Amino acid sequence: MNETLSAALMIIGAAFALLAGAGVVRMPDLFMRMQAATKASTLGIGCIVLAVAVHFGELGVTTRALATILFVFLTAPVAAHMIARASYFVGVPLWSGTIIDELRGHYDRRTHRLERPDDPYAVLPMTVDLNRLAGHVVVVGYGRVGRRIGTALTANGISIVVVEDNREIVEQLRKNDVVAVFGNAGEPTVLVQAHIQRARMLVIALPDTANVRGMVGTARAVNPDIETVVRTHRDDDLTSFERDIAGKVFLGEHELAVAMIRYVLERYGTFTGQS
Amino acid sequence: MTISGFIPTTSYMALCMMGVAILLAAVRLIRGPSLPDRVVALDLISILVAGTIAIYAIASGQAVFLDVATILALIGFLGTVAFARYIEKQASNE
Numbered sequence: 001m002n003e004t005l006s007a008a009l010m011i012i013g014a015a016f017a018l019l020a021g022a023g024v025v026r027m028p029d030l031f032m033r034m035q036a037a038t039k040a041s042t043l044g045i046g047c048i049v050l051a052v053a054v055h056f057g058e059l060g061v062t063t064r065a066l067a068t069i070l071f072v073f074l075t076a077p078v079a080a081h082m083i084a085r086a087s088y089f090v091g092v093p094l095w096s097g098t099i100i101d102e103l104r105g106h107y108d109r110r111t112h113r114l115e116r117p118d119d120p121y122a123v124l125p126m127t128v129d130l131n132r133l134a135g136h137v138v139v140v141g142y143g144r145v146g147r148r149i150g151t152a153l154t155a156n157g158i159s160i161v162v163v164e165d166n167r168e169i170v171e172q173l174r175k176n177d178v179v180a181v182f183g184n185a186g187e188p189t190v191l192v193q194a195h196i197q198r199a200r201m202l203v204i205a206l207p208d209t210a211n212v213r214g215m216v217g218t219a220r221a222v223n224p225d226i227e228t229v230v231r232t233h234r235d236d237d238l239t240s241f242e243r244d245i246a247g248k249v250f251l252g253e254h255e256l257a258v259a260m261i262r263y264v265l266e267r268y269g270t271f272t273g274q275s
Numbered sequence: 276m277t278i279s280g281f282i283p284t285t286s287y288m289a290l291c292m293m294g295v296a297i298l299l300a301a302v303r304l305i306r307g308p309s310l311p312d313r314v315v316a317l318d319l320i321s322i323l324v325a326g327t328i329a330i331y332a333i334a335s336g337q338a339v340f341l342d343v344a345t346i347l348a349l350i351g352f353l354g355t356v357a358f359a360r361y362i363e364k365q366a367s368n369e
Contacts, residue, residue, distance in 0.1 A: 007285040010330060014292035017323055021299030024319055030312050033303065037319040045326045045348070048289075052329050052341050055282070061338045068345045072322070075352040079318060082359035087311035089363055 006055040013047030016040045029095035030087055038080040045072055099221050100188045121170045121182035123193055124161075128179055132159040133195040138202045140185040140215065142169050145231065146205035150178065161194045186211035188218040197222040203229045207252075209237050216245050286334035293327040314358040321351030 023036020046069050053065035094101060106114055124133075136159040139150050146162070153160050162180040164170050173180035183190035185204075196202065202219045204212055209232050219226050228247030232238060241249045297320055304316035325347040332340035 003280055003282055006333065007282055010285055010289045010333065011292075013326065014289035014296075014330070017296040017326055018292050018299075020319055020323070021296035024303045024316060025299045030309065030315065033312070034315050037300075037315055041319055041322045041326075045322055045329070048326045048329045049341070049344070052332050052338075055333045056338050058338070061341060064341055064345065068341065068348065071345065072348055075348070076322070079352050079355040079359070082356055083311055083314055083318070083362070086359045086362035087309070090309070090311065090365070092309050092311055 002054055002057060006051045009047045009051035009054060013044045013051060016044030016047060020044060028097070030092045031084060032095065034080055034084055038076055042072060042076045045069075099218060100192060102189050119182060121167055121174070121180075122190070124179065124181060124195075125174075132179055133161065134198045135159075135200045136161055136179075136195070136198075138163060138191070138194045138196055138199045138219075140164075140202070140204045141206035142166075142173065142180075143205065143207070145207075146203075149203055149205055154178070161199070163190060163194050184211075185215050191215065191218050192222065196226070199223065199226060201227045201229065205231060207231070207233065209234070209241075212241070213244065216247065283334065286330055289330045290327060290334065293323055293330060297323045297327070311362060314355060314362070317358075318351060318355040321354065322348060325351065 017040065020037045020040035023040060024033045027033040027036050049065045049068050049072075053062040056062070088103065089107070137153055138161050139146050139153075140163045142150060142162050142164040146164075150160055150162060160179065162170070162173055162178060163185045164173070164180060164182065165184050167182050170180045170182040181190060181194045183193065185191055185194075185206075196219050199219075202216070204215060206212070209230070212230055212232075216228050216230070219228065228245060229250070230241055230245060230247060231250045231252060232241065233252045235251065238249055238251045238254075241247075300316050300319040300323060304313055304320065307313055325344040328340050328344040328347065332338060332344070
């Protein structure tokens with residue numbers, strides 16, 4: 001019985017060690033290699049040392065084995081954290097497919113300290129009902145256009161999450177029980193904070209289209225099925241966005257003209273007695 | 276405990292697996308490309324060697340090898356911490 005257990009633990013431990021070796025060779029960047037190496041090797045050595053304890057079955061050996069396991073489980077994460085931290089400061093490159101680097105810009109490069117505490121408006125409060133954060137619409141920008149969209153969606157019972165870089169607007173929205181995040185939607189972390197990965201649609205109501213590609217790119221990367229709606233004032237944006245972003249694009253002047261034409265035609269229809 | 280049955284076979288199998296794992300880590304040690312990559316590989320090698328020695332304790336029936344494994348894990352940890360501090364100091368001196 002003990003023999004079987006010891007042999008099984010030994011093989012499991014060695015398998016974890018192999019996994020660590022494979023991970024450290026195959027993973028694309030340092031931080032991923034590190035998580036593979038550290039986790040697998042810690043588990044591996046834990047299993048192996050346990051196998052030693054089971055095999056000998058003596059009090060002295062078991063005590064030393066448990067002490068070793070405790071020691072490795074305490075030190076391995078500390079060592080890994082120290083290397084990761086140091087590597088981040090030296091600027092070891094992240095994998096090219098990395099979407100979010102939550103630390104970027106938050107570290108003081110000289111003192112190596114985190115610069116600012118988290119702004120409560122930059123994160124969603126824990127009290128937000130999770131049902132409102134699934135299948136929702138992320139509305140970026142709550143100006144004249146965004147506000148109309150947000151109000152209409154809410155009135156129709158569709159849950160929305162607003163992303164706005166004006167802190168006072170976010171403050172006001174939260175008072176009115178609208179889920180809102182403060183920050184620049186051009187930063188992936190802000191969109192993720194708005195739970196873009198579980199959203200159904202992304203509506204970008206910003207007049208400035210400079211960051212639109214980045215936002216849509218982030219949204220698609222974490223949520224490939226998301227539908228996007230974008231607005232613009234420029235004709236060349238209309239064609240290039242429709243080509244690149246492959247979502248719905250509205251040209252402000254065009255929509256305005258359509259509404260005015262319809263009104264004028266309707267008036268004519270009334271005046272001439274035709275319908 | 277008498278050495279009988281499948282323990283010798285499994286322990287040699289496990290030793291082989293550890294050997295392959297160490298070789299893989301050595302590949303990363305040689306390839307780099309950055310210093311932290313090599314430190315991670317070295318750290319992994321030290322802990323894998325500690326594991327190998329622990330398996331050897333079973334294979335040889337000598338429990339004292341476990342102490343060797345413990346000490347090696349300790350030294351490996353100290354080495355890694357020293358390297359990490361060195362890398363970080365180097366970064367802030369630039």
